[in-house]
Amino acid sequence: GAGVSQSPSNKVTEKGKDVELRCDPISGHTALYWYRQRLGQGLEFLIYFQGNSAPDKSGLPSDRFSAERTGESVSTLTIQRTQQEDSAVYLCASSLAGGQYTQYFGPGTRLTVL
Amino acid sequence: GESVGLHLPTLSVQEGDNSIINCAYSNSASDYFIWYKQESGKGPQFIIDIRSNMDKRQGQRVTVLLNKTVKHLSLQIAATQPGDSAVYFCAENSGSARQLTFGSGTQLTVLP
Numbered sequence: 426g427a428g429v430s431q432s433p434s435n436k437v438t439e440k441g442k443d444v445e446l447r448c449d450p451i452s453g454h455t456a457l458y459w460y461r462q463r464l465g466q467g468l469e470f471l472i473y474f475q476g477n478s479a480p481d482k483s484g485l486p487s488d489r490f491s492a493e494r495t496g497e498s499v500s501t502l503t504i505q506r507t508q509q510e511d512s513a514v515y516l517c518a519s520s521l522a523g524g525q526y527t528q529y530f531g532p533g534t535r536l537t538v539l
Numbered sequence: 540g541e542s543v544g545l546h547l548p549t550l551s552v553q554e555g556d557n558s559i560i561n562c563a564y565s566n567s568a569s570d571y572f573i574w575y576k577q578e579s580g581k582g583p584q585f586i587i588d589i590r591s592n593m594d595k596r597q598g599q600r601v602t603v604l605l606n607k608t609v610k611h612l613s614l615q616i617a618a619t620q621p622g623d624s625a626v627y628f629c630a631e632n633s634g635s636a637r638q639l640t641f642g643s644g645t646q647l648t649v650l651p
Contacts, residue, residue: 468639
């Protein structure tokens, strides 16, 4: 079946602009995660959605970052007033439920802030 | 300019040899562990997982070993192939945390 998809695959933007990244999870997966991966590093947790519960935003690095998810479908991650340190690959993952269920990752969006 | 990432630990093995990739985890309360493989330009791909009530689990050509006493996890790949070249990450999940905590990764290079 279809895996997690993300768009765009690459995004180049100028410092100060807003960007919106999209994630389509695997159908039927109630949990959705966003992670950030800087060059040559591991993944940093950003935000977690589980069904209709309030999202866990504990990993968001600043108030310039926000995310939304409609029900158990598409999620968007928005970065306002982008900075050069926001340059990274943003990865989305989904799982059947939260906790100890395997997370399946999308291909990521590579964001470059000039 | 572009930031420079940390240098990943590297492991080079000859094709056909066995590989062992090690990982130390931090949270003694973690009870679920996963190994992911990440090829250049792609998202992490699930390889194998293990729960804390086990100390060994085998998959196809891969084995994960868990030593809770020293908080150590290892991934063994049998008969390593060129397609195994990638960065390998271990990740942990504690019962109270929903997100995964990832290690820094190991770059595996398979030599012909």
